Amino acid sequence: MRVTWSSAAALVLGASLAVGTCVAARHAKSQAKSTGTYGPRTATAPAGAIVVGDGAALRAILGDKSGPTDVWLEGTSFRGDFVIARPIALHGLPGATFDGSGTGTVLRIESDDVTLEDVVVRGAGQRHTTEDGAVRAEGQRITLRRIFVDRTLFGIALQQCHHCLVEGAHVVGTDVDPSFRGDAIKLWESDDSTVRGNLVERGRDLVVWYSRRVVLEDNVVRDCRYGTHFMYAHDVVVRRSHVVNDIVGIFVMYSSHVRVEDNVLAGAHGAAGVGIGFKESDDVTLDRNAFVGNTTGVYLDRTPRSPAQPVKFHANLFGANDIALRLLGPERGAIFEGNDFRGNGDLILVEGGSDALAATFVGNCWAEYDGYDLDGDGTGDVPFEHRRLSTSMTETTPSLRFLQGTVALGLVDTVADAFPLFDRKLLLRDEKPSMRPCTPEIS
Numbered sequence: 001m002r003v004t005w006s007s008a009a010a011l012v013l014g015a016s017l018a019v020g021t022c023v024a025a026r027h028a029k030s031q032a033k034s035t036g037t038y039g040p041r042t043a044t045a046p047a048g049a050i051v052v053g054d055g056a057a058l059r060a061i062l063g064d065k066s067g068p069t070d071v072w073l074e075g076t077s078f079r080g081d082f083v084i085a086r087p088i089a090l091h092g093l094p095g096a097t098f099d100g101s102g103t104g105t106v107l108r109i110e111s112d113d114v115t116l117e118d119v120v121v122r123g124a125g126q127r128h129t130t131e132d133g134a135v136r137a138e139g140q141r142i143t144l145r146r147i148f149v150d151r152t153l154f155g156i157a158l159q160q161c162h163h164c165l166v167e168g169a170h171v172v173g174t175d176v177d178p179s180f181r182g183d184a185i186k187l188w189e190s191d192d193s194t195v196r197g198n199l200v201e202r203g204r205d206l207v208v209w210y211s212r213r214v215v216l217e218d219n220v221v222r223d224c225r226y227g228t229h230f231m232y233a234h235d236v237v238v239r240r241s242h243v244v245n246d247i248v249g250i251f252v253m254y255s256s257h258v259r260v261e262d263n264v265l266a267g268a269h270g271a272a273g274v275g276i277g278f279k280e281s282d283d284v285t286l287d288r289n290a291f292v293g294n295t296t297g298v299y300l301d302r303t304p305r306s307p308a309q310p311v312k313f314h315a316n317l318f319g320a321n322d323i324a325l326r327l328l329g330p331e332r333g334a335i336f337e338g339n340d341f342r343g344n345g346d347l348i349l350v351e352g353g354s355d356a357l358a359a360t361f362v363g364n365c366w367a368e369y370d371g372y373d374l375d376g377d378g379t380g381d382v383p384f385e386h387r388r389l390s391t392s393m394t395e396t397t398p399s400l401r402f403l404q405g406t407v408a409l410g411l412v413d414t415v416a417d418a419f420p421l422f423d424r425k426l427l428l429r430d431e432k433p434s435m436r437p438c439t440p441e442i443s
Helices: 009-019 021-034 055-063 389-396 398-403 407-418
Strands: 050-052 070-073 077-079 082-084 088-092 097-099 107-109 114-117 120-122 133-140 143-145 148-150 154-162 165-167 170-172 185-188 194-196 199-201 205-209 215-217 220-222 226-231 236-239 242-244 248-253 256-261 264-266 274-279 282-287 290-292 296-301 311-314 317-319 323-327 334-337 340-342 346-350 360-362 384-387 426-430
Touching: 050 055, 055 070, 055 077, 055 082, 107 114, 114 133, 120 133, 133 148, 220 226, 226 242, 242 248, 248 264, 264 274, 274 290, 346 426, 360 426
Parallel strands: 050 070, 070 088, 077 097, 082 107, 088 114, 097 120, 107 133, 114 143, 120 148, 133 154, 143 165, 148 170, 154 185, 165 194, 170 199, 185 205, 194 215, 199 220, 205 226, 215 236, 220 242, 226 248, 236 256, 242 264, 248 274, 256 282, 264 290, 274 296, 282 311, 290 317, 296 323, 311 334, 317 340, 323 346, 334 360
Antiparallel strands: 384 426
C-alpha cells in the first residue's frame, strides 16, 4: 500500500526516533558544539568597551574612518537603515535591535572584515525588485553571527562575499505563500563561505548560486519552498542538517563535486515534494542520509551527465516515501550501494516507460526482498528484482497515477504476484542484496 505523509506520520516520527535517532543525535550534538542556541545570546560588554546607545551616535562612528573598530550596542532600538562601509565589529547587548525604515534593506555591509553579532533585525521593505531584506553583505571575511531576522521579506544575502560566515542565526520569513516570500539566506558568487548552525523558518529558499567551496552544516531548514537550492555551485558540502517540511528539501542544478552527508530530509510533500533532486550534475556523493516521508525521496534528471563522474548513494535510508526513487531516464552512472529501502509506497518510477537497469544497485537492503541466504554470509543467494505491474501500467498510461496508492492498484499487484500471468516489466536489479540493514547507526 502506498504510504503518504499524512498516513505515515507515526512512521516519520519514528524515523526521527527509531530510524533516524543517531542522525538526529549527531545533529544535536554538533549543533550544541558549534553554536549552542539560535539567535542572540546574553552578553556583557567588557570593561572599557565603547558602548553606543542610539542611531545617531552609531552613524557617526560608522562614518568615521578613523573611529573605533570594536563597538558594543546597548539593548535598545536603533531606528532606520544603516550602511557599514569600513572594517568594524558590532556586538549586541541583550535587546539590541535594528528597526528598519520599512522602505529598503535594513543593514548594508560594503566593506571587508566586518563582524555583526547578537542583534535583532526587522522592519525591511517589501519590494521583490530590490530584494529588500535584513542584511546584505558584499566584501570579504564578513562574519554574521547569532542574528535574529524577524519576519523580513528577504533575510541574509551574501553577494560576492568570499570567505564569509553566517553562524547561529535564526531567520524567520513572512506569513505568506512560499512563492511570494524572499530567500531566507542567499549566497551569490560567494566562494569559500560557510553557513553553519542556523535555524531557518518560513522562508522561500536557502540559495547557493555561482559559488565554489561553500559549506552548509548543522542547519535546520523547515517550512520553506526549497530547503536548499544549489545552482552552478561546485565543490560544495551540505552535512548534518535537518531539512524538513519543505516543498523540496534540496535541489542541485548544473553543479559538480557535491557532497551530501548525514542529513535528515523529510516531509517534502505535495505533488512537487522531493527530498533531494538533481538536474544535470556530476560527481555527487550522498552518504548516511535519511530520506523519509517525502512524495519522492530522490529525483535524478540527467544526473550524472557523464558516467565517468558518477552520482553515488551509500548507506542512506529511504523510508516511508511515496516513491523512493524517481528517474527521468536510464541515468547511467548512478550507483546505489549499501542503502536501506523500507516501507516505501513504490521503489522506483522511471519517466518515459524506461527502467533503471543502466543504474548500478549492489548490496542494498530491500524490505520487499523475499530471497534467502543459505550460506549465511549476509548476502541474498538470488538477486533482488523489482517488478510491478501497476508501475508498468501507470508509466504507459499516466492518467492511472491518480489511482496510485488505492486499493484498486494494490489489488493489481497482489494478483500479479500471486498469478504471474501478466507481463511485469523489470525495473531494477540488485545482484547482491543485503540480508541485514545497511545503516545500523540510523536504524
